[in-house]
Amino acid sequence: MENPQRDYSTISPSARGLLLMKGLTDIPFAREAAQLMLAPEPYIPDYNRTEPGFWGRMVHFENRYHSIDQLLQGLHSKNILELSSGFSFRGLAAVQRQAVHYIDTDLPDLIVTKQGFLHDLQQxxxxxxxxxxxxxxxxxxxxQFSAVTSRFEPGPLTIVNEGLLMYLDQQEKKTLCTLIRHTLEERGGYWITADIYLKRNKDLNQVLTGNDQLSNFFLQHRIHDNMFDSFEAAADFFHDAGFTIDQEAQPDYTRLTTLDYFLKNTGPATLEKLRQRGKIQTTWRLRLR
Structure with a gap:
């Protein structure tokens, strides 16, 4: 089912860069993992940066992470599968607090590195x-998908992903939806995705990138092209794939440790432009319709 013309391993460098950014937040284990990433050199978070684009990205990614936790609350799910988790350690945090079976997945090369980090963190x-x-x-x-999901005990399954769908074209999204739908038809449960992004505003990259390396990465993987035309179009896409929106995450700006840095380094004109632009991303909890 994998497109033979695509090299999926090239996605992994984005996860490394994102981890070093998240080390500036209080996201669980992000700073500790960033230190492991750079060892033996020290990881020194730089809170003196003044670029609005950098802090805009920080606020965005920090809010995106917490939006998934918000929609996990109240489900009491014992089985959780995270797809393409990168260097996020949501699973490690979850099993410290709850008696859940959490399977954390990504591409093979990244997983080998992550397993080494987990060994050190768990000590x-x-x-x-x-x-x-x-x-x-x-x-x-x-x-592979069936082999991984079969490792769970019988019962409802919650599938989560953060930063995956924008790497997939329309047909690849449909393939993933089919696999998830079949899994939930057999087991019951939910799909939480933070990947509801709009492509209507081309200034998105100015907020979420702000440097040539990341901008080039977005261009290489056609990130903008893989986003949705509107939230209505996204809802229609998932409806056609057999899902309905169960709940939408609501931003909790009091939870964000990087918001003050963004506000301090962003002028009134830019803030007003962002307000006029409106919401460009949201997180949905989906269920079978």
Whole structure:
């Protein structure tokens, strides 16, 4: 099912760069993992940066992370599968708090590095309450997807992803939706995705990139082209794929540790432009319709 013309391993450098950014936040284990990433050199968070674009990205990614946690609350799910998790350690945090079975997945090369980080991080933690597995997975491979989901005990499954759909074209999105729908038809549960992005505003890259390296990465993977034309179009896409919106995350700006830095370094004219532009991303909890 994987497109033979695409090299999915090239996506991984974005996860590395994002981890070094998230080290400036209080996202669980982000700073510790960033230090492991740079070792033996020290990781020194730079809070003296003044670029509005940098702090805009920080606010965006920090809010996106917490939006998934918000929609996980109240589900009491014992089985959680995270797709293309990158260097996020949501699973490690979850099994410290709850008796859940959490399977954390991404491409093989990244997973090997992440397993090393997890080994080091777990040395400093008490025994987990739940069970964490970290496994390689190409999310478009039906056999791999089925093999991973079969590791869970019977019962509802919650699938989460943050930063995946914008790497997939329309047909690849449909393939993933089919795999997730079949899985939830068999088990029950929900799909939480933070990847509802709009492509209507081409100034998105000015807010979320702000440097040539990341801008070039967005261009290479056609990130803008893979976004949705509108929130209505996104809802229609998931409806046609067999899903309906169960709940939408609401931003909690009091939760964001980087918001003050963004406001301090962003002028009134830019803030007004962002307000006029409106929302460009949201997080949905989906269920079968």
């Amino acid at each position: 400093q933690l008490p025994p987990a309450t739940g069970q964490l597995e970290t496994l390689p997975l190409n999310v478009l491979d039906e056999q």
